[in-house]
Amino acid sequence: MTMIQGSFPIVKISLLAEKLYDLYVRCPVIANTAKAGQFILIRVEGFPLRRPIAVCEADRNSGILRLVFGIRGDGTKKLSQIGEGDWIDLLGPLGNGFELLPGKKAVFVGGGLGVPPLLEAAKSYGSNAEAILGFQTDSQVALRDDFQNHGVNATVMTDDGSQGRKGLVTDSLEELLARRHPDILYACGPLPMLKAVASIAAREKIRCQVLMEEKMGCGVGACHVCVCRTKRPEGGTVQSRVCSDGPVFEAERVVF
Ligand SMILES: Cc1cc2nc3c(=O)[nH]c(=O)nc-3n(C[C@H](O)[C@H](O)[C@H](O)COP(=O)(O)OP(=O)(O)OC[C@H]3O[C@@H](n4cnc5c(N)ncnc54)[C@H](O)[C@@H]3O)c2cc1C
Ligand code: FES
Structure with a gap:
């Protein structure tokens, strides 16, 4: 894997939803190779540790990388x-990014800040994909049109019913699975949501990949700050590094 470090110009930054920023950077060397x-890792002035943000979109034609990030603490506040x-x-x-299965049917399940990391993968499936996007409330809803514009049928769920349907993403997933059986599920969001999606996938015998978010130190496999427990194929469990063994894992391997 070729990783590039460099300084790149910001083409645009705007507010996408409450405390959620849409950042476009011109960096063809990264946009050309980045996968869903x-x-x-973004260096934020005044902070020794870089902040990890997933690829939201990588456009090889324009060389523009889109990163969508929410304000969580001081680092992302400064970045905004x-x-x-x-x-x-x-x-x-x-x-390691998502494994994409061309020509197959996929369902994407995102919760809050877990929605942006799914867009690039969903785009590659187009109308072969459905997306279930969950947010707490109306002011946080984002990216629905971006999924729809690429042919992905996107359903918005909010906890309070202020936009889309009221309920959890897993309510909508259960309904969808009663109608059709996708070849693969992809999920990103809070740990309890990932655990619930993984359990539904296991019950329905559908392959599922999850993008795990853990606090990171080095981001490149050296410090072991970012570990999560996973099952070994030969039995037993092992500490896997989210930054270099993941962040995408087969859900059946993760010990939630
Ligand atoms: C693989 C991966 C992809 C991510 N993609 C996105 C994304 O697309 N959009 C988005 O909004 N957020 C994303 N996050 C979460 C984002 O990295 C954190 O919100 C951010 O680092 C918080 O930094 P802070 O300084 O604002 O918060 P603070 O809490 O002040 O951060 C303190 C330290 O903890 C780390 N940290 C805190 N929360 C997290 C977290 N949830 N995950 C990883 N490190 C954390 C910070 O990097 C920093 O080292 C991703 C995290 C990972 C691991
Ligand atoms: S953040 Fe250092 S090993 Fe993953």
Whole structure:
């Protein structure tokens, strides 16, 4: 895997939803090789550790990388203050992305900040994909049109019913699975959501890949800060590094 570190110009940054920013960076060397499910480490001024943000879209024609990030703590708050024309230090693409199955049917399940990392993969399936996008409330809903514009039938679920349908993404997933049996599920979001989706996938015998988010240190496999427990094919469990063994794992391998 070739990872690039360099400084790149910001083409656009805008507010997409409440505390959610849409960042476009011109960096053909990364956009040309980045795969769905991989991530980029962003250097934020004043913070020694880079912040991992998944590839939302990578456009090989324009060389533009789209990163969508929410404000969680001080690092992402500082990142939201950069502007058009500023330069940003990126390292990537990193990690193992989603395995895509051309011509097959897929269902994408995203929760909150777990929605942006699914877009690039969903685009490759187009109308062979359905997406279930969950948010707490109306002001946080984002990217539905981006999925739809690529032919993906996207359903929005909100906890309070203020947009789309009221309920959990897993409610909508259960309904969808009663109608059709996709070849693969992809999920990204909070751990309890991933656990619930993985359990439904196991019950229905559908392959499922999850993009895991763990706090990261080095981001490149050296410090073991980012480990999660996974099952070994030969039995027993092992600590896997989300940054270099993941961030995408087969759901059946993850010990939730
Ligand atoms: C593979 C991967 C992909 C991600 N993709 C996205 C994305 O597309 N959009 C998005 O909004 N967020 C994404 N995140 C989460 C994002 O990295 C954190 O929200 C961010 O690092 C928080 O930094 P902070 O300084 O604002 O928060 P703080 O809590 O102040 O951060 C302190 C430290 O913890 C780390 N950290 C905190 N929360 C997380 C977290 N959930 N995951 C990883 N490290 C964390 C920070 O990197 C930093 O080292 C991703 C995380 C991972 C691991
Ligand atoms: S963040 Fe250092 S090994 Fe994963």
